[in-house]
Amino acid sequence: MKQISGWMLAAISVLLMSTAADRTWAQGSTMSYGDKKVAIRRLPRISAAKQYTPQFSSTTPMPATVNRPREWALFDVVYDTTPEWMDEVVVAYYLLAERTSEGRKEYSFYKTTVHYLDVARGEHRGCVALPPTALLRNGDRFIAMAVEFSAADNTPLAVGTITTGSGSSLPPDWWKNPKITEDKSVFKRDGLVDRSKTPFGLINIDDYEVVK
Secondary structure: OHHHHHHHHHHHHHHHHOOHHHHHHHHEEEEEOOOOOEEEEEOOOHHHOEEEOOOOOOOOOOOOOOOOOOEEEEEEEEEEEEEEEEEEEEEEEEEEEEEEEOOEEEEEEEEEEEEEEEEEEEEEEEEEEEOHHHHHHHOOEEEEEEEEEEOOOOOEEEEEEEEOHHHHHOOOOHHHOHHHHOOOOEEEEOOOEEHHHOHHHHOOHHHEOOEO
16 A cells, blocks of 8 residues: 555545546546647547457468467547648557556556658547557556647647546646656556557558558
């Protein structure tokens, strides 16, 4: 209990003192900056992110394998762009997962940045994924996710965040708050990757932009 009291109590304190707008933000909201070149249309349901590995058929004979379907976690973000073309849209993804280990709460903090190229005006999808081994080893209860959109020159374009369960006590800017990210109960993990680097990359490929 001592391990998590620091940031969790701070988060609860922030929540109690926050405005109604802050509480709405913590539950799931988005914001655009400047001339609104990018607007986030929909954030993923992080509590229902798991999907089984897709199965592909082949006419080439393959050796028999053990039928062992595994689950990935996929996080799809839908967004709109207004310029006729954008050379590059940069999206930073942040994810927080929770698990109980030896009677204590532990948190896994993932982050990755994806560069989408030649983005035309209209609706788009971005997606990142966690592989089955990460879910098994580090926990699959996802309590918070955030996305930050920016241009190639780092100009901020839009930001969104969504929380669920115990993540609802987190402050609005939890992913860049050192009281959260540097807490002893929070472990920084690798493994969050763009969808194109997973078996899902060939499914509905035209719904997603080319990645740098």
